[in-house]
Amino acid sequence: MSLAPDTAVPRWLLVPASAALALVAVPLIGLMVRVPWAQIPRLLATPAAQDALWLSLRTCAASTVLSLTLGLPLAVVLSRLTGHWAVMVRTISVLPMVLPPVVAGLVLLITLGRRGVLGQYLSVWGVDIGFTTAAVVIAQTFVSMPYLVITVEGALRSTDRALEVVAATLGARPTTVLRRVTLPLVGPAILGGTTVAFARALGEFGATLTFAGSLQGTTRTLPLQIYLQRETDTNQALALSVVLIALASVLMVAPTLVTRRSR
Amino acid sequence: MPAPPVHPIRRPPSVQRLLGLLATLALTAPVALTGCSSQRSSATLVVFAAASLTQAFPRIAQGFEKDHPGVTVKFSFDGSSSLVDQLAGGADADVFASADQVTMHRAVDQKLVASAPRVFATNVLVLITPPDNPGHITGLNTSLAGKRLVVCAPQVPCGDATLKLARLDGVTLKPVSQTTNVTDVVGAVTTGEADAGIVYTTDATAAGSQVRTIAIPHSDQVVNRYPIATVAGSSHAAEAQSFVAYVTSASGRAVLSSYGFGIP
Numbered sequence: 291m292s293l294a295p296d297t298a299v300p301r302w303l304l305v306p307a308s309a310a311l312a313l314v315a316v317p318l319i320g321l322m323v324r325v326p327w328a329q330i331p332r333l334l335a336t337p338a339a340q341d342a343l344w345l346s347l348r349t350c351a352a353s354t355v356l357s358l359t360l361g362l363p364l365a366v367v368l369s370r371l372t373g374h375w376a377v378m379v380r381t382i383s384v385l386p387m388v389l390p391p392v393v394a395g396l397v398l399l400i401t402l403g404r405r406g407v408l409g410q411y412l413s414v415w416g417v418d419i420g421f422t423t424a425a426v427v428i429a430q431t432f433v434s435m436p437y438l439v440i441t442v443e444g445a446l447r448s449t450d451r452a453l454e455v456v457a458a459t460l461g462a463r464p465t466t467v468l469r470r471v472t473l474p475l476v477g478p479a480i481l482g483g484t485t486v487a488f489a490r491a492l493g494e495f496g497a498t499l500t501f502a503g504s505l506q507g508t509t510r511t512l513p514l515q516i517y518l519q520r521e522t523d524t525n526q527a528l529a530l531s532v533v534l535i536a537l538a539s540v541l542m543v544a545p546t547l548v549t550r551r552s553r
Numbered sequence: 554m555p556a557p558p559v560h561p562i563r564r565p566p567s568v569q570r571l572l573g574l575l576a577t578l579a580l581t582a583p584v585a586l587t588g589c590s591s592q593r594s595s596a597t598l599v600v601f602a603a604a605s606l607t608q609a610f611p612r613i614a615q616g617f618e619k620d621h622p623g624v625t626v627k628f629s630f631d632g633s634s635s636l637v638d639q640l641a642g643g644a645d646a647d648v649f650a651s652a653d654q655v656t657m658h659r660a661v662d663q664k665l666v667a668s669a670p671r672v673f674a675t676n677v678l679v680l681i682t683p684p685d686n687p688g689h690i691t692g693l694n695t696s697l698a699g700k701r702l703v704v705c706a707p708q709v710p711c712g713d714a715t716l717k718l719a720r721l722d723g724v725t726l727k728p729v730s731q732t733t734n735v736t737d738v739v740g741a742v743t744t745g746e747a748d749a750g751i752v753y754t755t756d757a758t759a760a761g762s763q764v765r766t767i768a769i770p771h772s773d774q775v776v777n778r779y780p781i782a783t784v785a786g787s788s789h790a791a792e793a794q795s796f797v798a799y800v801t802s803a804s805g806r807a808v809l810s811s812y813g814f815g816i817p
Contacts, residue, residue, distance in 0.1 A: 399744060399746065400744070403744055403745070403746050404745055404746055405744065405745035405746070420701075420746045421701065421703075421729040421730050421746070421747075499732075499733075499737070500737075500740075502730075503703065503729065503730025503731075503732065503737075503741070504706065504730055504731055504732055504733065505728070505729060505730050505731055506731075509730065510731075517733055518706055518708050518709075518733055519708075520634065520635075520638070521632070521634045521706070521708045521709045521733060522634075522708045524638055524641075
């Protein structure tokens, strides 16, 4: 391990920093020690685990696309708002981050459920969201999009507005400024925010369970499968957790490598 | 309403002061915590109990505490499997009441309990629908075809019982969701998300007018048994034994049956 030479970090800072790392790393090491490694291949070969894995990847891909297409515009608009409006919109946008997942699921259920505030009208048209894969995607997007919004908005607020002003005075239309100046400036933040949103969706559990239910191949994602596995065998649940952690780690590291290469 | 007290403007605490405060807290907190527990002269009994006992057990504890002055009963309600995991992880408990025998066996196998488990209550399955029965469900039969049925997953006790009962009645269930605990099944039905659910009779009793209950044929042949035992290494072994005795006594049984449990 080495620190970059131009960063003068006070030595004492290493003590709490190490403690922080240990807080997260020690339980992970504990997991690595306890996990029945030999069981992992056999577990992964079961239809239940494979269905859960594919469902998780599919739904997380869908919810990340949804987070990006809806969350990115929200972040841009939010970064331009000032005063009370900014506070209000930001509070609403990030509220799912502080909601307990079960509450998020309940909120979705009483809104989009069959007898929900909106759901009852959708139901009349034959659209039933509950217990479908779509419900999983909605739950994942609900809890993960705020991470993308807050990351990108923060980056946008700290960019130099002068560049955009110059582009506009040179005759660029707002859409061109957005596409050619604003978004490229916060490219790394968009990538980072998307990654965090994906990772959050991958780990989503409570809202999915409450709103979408749990059925193999339809709504039972990897975290739900782990939860169910634990009912019969904690070791098998741990083995499956390793798969989830490995997947999440790869997904978190990949964008870092991409940005490093482009620099 | 009295006016709120006016606070003088406070300067933000400096980093040093914050660090100092944290250090003081870190040093004194363990002392304060141990001080708390050593001052208590009477015994506090910690009972780990299956989630389905959430309503009945506190009522039983009221009677027990009256009979045993100085003893306070505290509960931790969770799924039986979670409780076994917590016990295996070294959780400090005195009594363990499981919702099924398989889970209690897991605790016995891991030497987590001190006494031989005693069955103190039974439960059977019923079919529930929302009060207006929108799916026009008539029972565990073809009226369920194409309807939104929610049951427990086969991996958990209520799901295992559901599967056995369906086989006994020659019915193949096609649920839209298989939940990990029975509470979620009740929730799906009371919110109207599901047309029907299969739950324990005690859950139906607790849900009251929020559900319509339909009996299932042969349900008396798939009976769920609740065992109770004292926990190994309990520091209140005598009190733990009296609690187990109280649960299985006439007073305990009366409370249990008032919540819909069967008595063995």
